[in-house]
Amino acid sequence: MQDAGHDSTPTPYAYPLLIKQLLHTTFIQAPDQEIVYRGQLRMTYTTMRERIARLANGLHDLGVRHGTTVAVMDWDSHRYLESYFAVPMMGAVLQTVNVRLSQAEIAYTINHSGAEVLFVHTDFLPVVEAIKDQLDTVRAFVWIDEPGSDACEHTIPFATEYEAMLAASATHYDFPDFDENTRATTFYTTGTTGLPKGVYFSHRQLVLHTITLMAALASPVAGQRFHRGDVYMPLTPMFHVHAWGMPYIATVLGVKQVYPGRYVPERLVQLVRDEGVTFSHCVSTILHMLLSCDEAKHVDLGKWKIVIGGGALPHGLARAALDRGIDVFVGYGMSETCPVLSLAQLPLHTEPLDLDEEVRLRCKTGFPVPLVDLRIVNEQMEDVPRDGKAYGEIVVRTPWLTQGYLNNPEASAQLWAGGYLHTQDIANIDTTGNVQITDRIKDVIKSGGEWISSLEIESLISLHPGVAEVAVIGIKDEKWGERPVALVVLRQDAQVSEDDVKQHVLGFSKTGQISKYAVPQTVRFVDALQKTSVGKTNKKWLREQFA
Structure with missing residues (x-):
């Protein structure tokens, strides 16, 4: 009699994680969607x-x-x-x-x-x-x-x-x-x-990103x-x-999908209304554009959930979205990370949050999604304290990170120095694991011996009722090294002076929320802020123009 341990078994199917596998349930469960x-x-x-x-x-x-x-x-x-x-x-x-x-x-x-x-x-x-x-x-x-x-x-x-x-x-x-x-x-x-x-x-990376992000987005209670x-x-x-991997997730779930073609604000709002759109993602400049268009003033946006990425979500813009009933929150990632690494989903609370705290949490970089090994390290690749204050660079490992830059070994080696992907983002992390980016390495303002977050100043200035958009850059200063300059786009018909903006920021300095060095030395009013090809504020261009 043959030993049971030596029974021959037909070779099982070695299931490769290929994009085609994402379609199995969709065409059966949602053929008419x-x-x-x-x-x-x-x-x-x-x-x-x-x-x-x-x-x-x-x-x-x-x-x-x-x-x-x-x-x-x-x-x-x-x-x-x-x-x-x-x-x-x-x-x-x-x-x-x-x-x-x-x-x-x-x-x-x-x-x-x-x-x-x-x-x-x-x-x-x-x-x-x-x-x-x-x-x-x-x-x-x-x-x-x-x-x-x-x-x-x-x-x-x-x-x-x-x-x-x-x-x-x-x-x-x-x-x-x-x-x-x-x-x-x-x-x-x-x-x-x-x-x-x-x-x-790779196929494996896109499938794992799809499954993991689908789980992360399904996890909140409400x-x-x-x-x-x-x-x-x-x-x-x-x-x-x-598109942040979301079309793959939408297809796996078999939901109704709406593709808008070229982005025209009025048409986008009409599609939200006419097609019943409930979930989108964009950069903050697109959200600002949509909330500012005339069509949006007459449309109920109360069922819309929007993930903001590609840069910070200013507190003022988050409040404006919440005022319209939009469930807005931040997602973080970059081109090299496929992209999602974290989501600013609200943690469970037994007591209702006040508006200021809710805005603060929705605008944070958020909690890493499953399978993401995210560290915040100093220049020696040592972890900084998880106290919400100490800052360092975000470095990551997950199964879906690009393995390098195509045909560019030198840049690839820099990207993966020390066995972690380097994001070039400066951040802190608190005891709960909630991450807050304070700046890009290249955008940090070094003034009076302190590192100042341009993103934090922008968020505070965005709370001024007359401000539509703002970018803060550092310019050279003989005494302080660098000083912050605020470039401000005003809301239509707003009457705001340079001193008004400075006093507004000074108020946060007096309460200890930010350093006195963070009060802009100069405020310039501009008609628009230069953007990159993907809608982010182009700070390199702004620094060159306003230096």
Whole structure:
């Protein structure tokens, strides 16, 4: 008789964590759920399934194989969602092109990624026409012909048009298994110095980010949640860090998804109203823009949950959102981190919070989500005290961090010095594990022997009723080293003087909330603040202009 320990067993299926696995329950449980584009085009998840297969077949006919990079230049759309799945599910690599970069930078990123196929929305024909002769690796162009968009005259040799390609392709594609560590996506960081740097993520990383963030967003008892009853609309461009990974989560949950196309404030608010949108994410400048538009004054926003990332959420803006009933809170991450590392979800409290404390907690960097090993360290990589005061750099390990910068070993070594990914963000952490970023390393103001947080001053100035937006930068000072300068955009018809702003900040200094060195030496009123291509305040540009 054969020993039981030596029984032969059929080889079990080694389940690879591939993006295609995210779709198993969706098409069974939510086949008739809607995906809406601009309020004009509606399709079901069943149709989406067919279109993913059609897209893969069309790309295969264009010569796309395992490892081929496919680049996309489009607005937030159902087409982008289809490419999020079809391209990596083939074993190819999706490059999400930042369409807000300069023409030269766009050409650089497409060449650097080695993209062989380029999808081009009608609106971007002028850009591609200008750079097509510089694109060394692209061998096939696919036109996205948007109804209602006017095509300029061009000489781009398109192989096909997106919808025509799908219409001519079969509705089934046998997506293969392969190594879960295969690269799925590439996109480029938008640093304020040097050329954009390519970051990349594998199937395994995107699946783990999806599952973990889904769990983190489901965990609160009430509020600040994302669940199957929600209606999702991204307000972060889909070219930027996978729209924070949220389209993958929305698809796994089978929720109604609304894609707005190009961001027009009035249209965005109309979509919230007409489609019943309940969950979005954006940078604070987009939230400010939405709350300021006339359309928003007449729409009930009380069911909307919004995660703010890409920079600090000023206390004044958080109050304005809460006043409209918006469940607003911060999420933290960066291009290199896929991106989410933490969420400012409110901890359980037996007693109701007063408004000031609630605003403070919603505006913090928040608690690390599961699987994130987050440390705050000094220059010797030693942990700083968890007292909410001592500051250091955030360094992290999680399963979904980029393993380096594409074809840039020197920058990759700096990013991963000491075996942790260095974020360049300065922060403190309290006894509960709640993190608060105080500044970027490059934006910290060093004055009178103290480090001053530009973000903290900005948040305090934002509480002034006449202030719409503010940026605080440091400029050189012979006596103090550096002194803070506030650049302020006023609300319409507000009458505010430089001294009004200084006295406002001085009030917080007198109560000991901030150092006296934090009171701005100069306040400049400006019409607008320069932004980066992803909507963040461009402090490097501001420092150069106002130095």
